[in-house]
Amino acid sequence: MTSSQPRVLVVEDETELAELFAEWLSEKYDVEVATKGEEALELVDEDTDVVLLDRLMPGLSGDEVLETIRDRGLDCRVAMVTAVEPDFDVLDMGFDDYVVKPLFRKDIQRLVRGLLERDAYDRHLSKLFSTASKLAALESHKEREELDGNEEYLRLKAELERTRERVERLEAEMSEGDFEAVFYDFDRVDL
Template sequence: MEKFLIAVIEDEVDLLELLEYRLEKEGFEVEGFLSAKNVEKFLNEADVDLMIIDRNLPGLEGSEFVKKIRDKGIDVPVIFLSAKDADIDIETGFLRGGDDYITKPFNMNELILRVKAMLKRTKPQKFENTLLFRDIKVDLKSREVFIDNKKVELTKLEFDLLYTLIKNKNVVLTRDYLLEHVWDKNEIHQDKTVNVAIKRLKEKIDPNKDKNYIKAIRGIGYKIC
């Protein structure tokens, strides 16, 4: 399964481990560094999709490192994550080659959203092959589904149903809509066809019933949120 590779450069060990944990939980592959020392070598050896970089690093300061690799033609997108929050600091970050800038303290969910938004812009072709929702990852090429990086076996119908729900996340889809877009139009369906399929899908993607991905909207249909 094709994954996005993110390099995180952060000198606070606890924060680095937290960032690695959260990003991996979202389905990303992560390589962490406590300084910029070996990062350039890694960039030349691996296909890195994005970097998250602190500026207050030991040795070479984060934005100086980015300027250095930009001067060498390395154009991997960069999100600065820094306690340097003055206007001049933020301006310097962008001028030295940053693509986004988040100041500490920060909201982890916002960081995750910015990471996904940047990857959609900078790696659209790669992103099109992968559908991400919470801790669910749908590989459109192989038609495989992973939850918390663990593969979940789904039938063709269950895969198509999950795909349709995620593509329309936070939108209530009627049973008629689901029947039209997921099921074979030549088949004859009973009133409870969608209900039964949803129940089976929920049993596979949420066996402990603690994630509540799919919600039933009484009298209308279903939505994933």
């Protein structure tokens, strides 16, 4: 990646709105704009962190763009930013967030920030669980002396602590409101 800023792709067929979103985000992010689905698929790649995707576009729809992004195995966060009220079809879609227009500057900025925070949190949390699982497997089958004498085990144990600290730091950095916004869907879903 050539830029140290996260890369955001705004996909919106209304040029003025796409440019407005880009302007609102360009202070903190490397922003690209696509006004057609085909153009979006040319621009999105492994360096893309967030895609803001309109559902209703002429030609290739946002739904089709989303499906292609997921089929390519790209690891970016995708938010559907659309005038289309959600219906049951959203249950099978691979987006990370769904927001209905109109949106204002603070809404777009908060959406992107939340998606990036969720991504960082997910990566570190996944690493935390993976590392803890490895340690638990070893600890349940090896004697303490053997564990304490193994450099790789000790390295992994230190890595677990560093990862735990990163997760805790991410949680602390998210203000209470932002943390709830990142995970607001859990409150609305009966598990």
